[in-house]
Amino acid sequence: KQEVTQIPAALSVPEGENLVLNCSFTDSAIYNLQWFRQDPGKGLTSLLLIQSSQREQTSGRLNASLDKSSGRSTLYIAASQPGDSATYLCAVRVTGNQFYFGTGTSLTVIP
Amino acid sequence: KAGVTQTPRYLIKTRGQQVTLSCSPISGHRSVSWYQQTPGQGLQFLFEYFSETQRNKGNFPGRFSGRQFSNSRSEMNVSTLELGDSALYLCASTHGSGGSETQYFGPGTRLLVL
Numbered sequence: 717k718q719e720v721t722q723i724p725a726a727l728s729v730p731e732g733e734n735l736v737l738n739c740s741f742t743d744s745a746i747y748n749l750q751w752f753r754q755d756p757g758k759g760l761t762s763l764l765l766i767q768s769s770q771r772e773q774t775s776g777r778l779n780a781s782l783d784k785s786s787g788r789s790t791l792y793i794a795a796s797q798p799g800d801s802a803t804y805l806c807a808v809r810v811t812g813n814q815f816y817f818g819t820g821t822s823l824t825v826i827p
Numbered sequence: 828k829a830g831v832t833q834t835p836r837y838l839i840k841t842r843g844q845q846v847t848l849s850c851s852p853i854s855g856h857r858s859v860s861w862y863q864q865t866p867g868q869g870l871q872f873l874f875e876y877f878s879e880t881q882r883n884k885g886n887f888p889g890r891f892s893g894r895q896f897s898n899s900r901s902e903m904n905v906s907t908l909e910l911g912d913s914a915l916y917l918c919a920s921t922h923g924s925g926g927s928e929t930q931y932f933g934p935g936t937r938l939l940v941l
Binding site: 752 | 860
């Protein structure tokens with residue numbers, strides 16, 4: 717069974733700092749990996765999707781990388797802002813349309 | 828395009844009752860997935876429907892069931908509610924094919940079982 721882990725569970729940084737969130741998964745047989753953010757009490761917003769054949773994706777200040785063979789992905793956030801405060805989740809898509817989610821990293825950016 | 832909508836947004840039930848939650852996907856999306864989110868277990872996959880057929884199922888008891896209608900709207904039902912069913916239930920619709928599927932989530936239904 718696929719297991720997805722995210723480290724750290726919580727992170728607090730001053731505004732302007734660059735940061736890295738980590739995601740690891742146990743089974744490398746994935747179709748894609750997606751990063752989401754979730755604001756308190758809300759649904760999930762898709763940030764980046766990396767297909768299994770890709771190494772990285774970028775959107776604005778966000779860059780996600782994927783190393784399928786080692787079962788790892790990182791989300792890099794440049795020049796963090798208070799509005800980036802949220803919980804960040806990674807999810808891997810396995811066979812069919814089933815997704816396994818990590819436990820999330822709760823990020824607080826201090827003004 | 829309107830996003831994924833879920834109704835109701837909040838629900839309070841008592842143990843033993845049953846509940847039905849509704850999800851309307853983004854127009855044109857044919858796949859709808861349901862997830863349960865709790866502080867202890869995180870996000871767990873319940874099931875996925877595509878063209879009115881259940882295509883994938885997670886590891887939940889038979890008290891959790893769902894269906895999808897011809898217009899792609901989906902409902903999930905939980906019978907004989909237990910305290911542990913208190914959670915945020917999220918619905919997601921999927922667009923795309925060939926490994927490029929992006930999931931779009933609704934705001935969720937927060938269920939409290941007393």
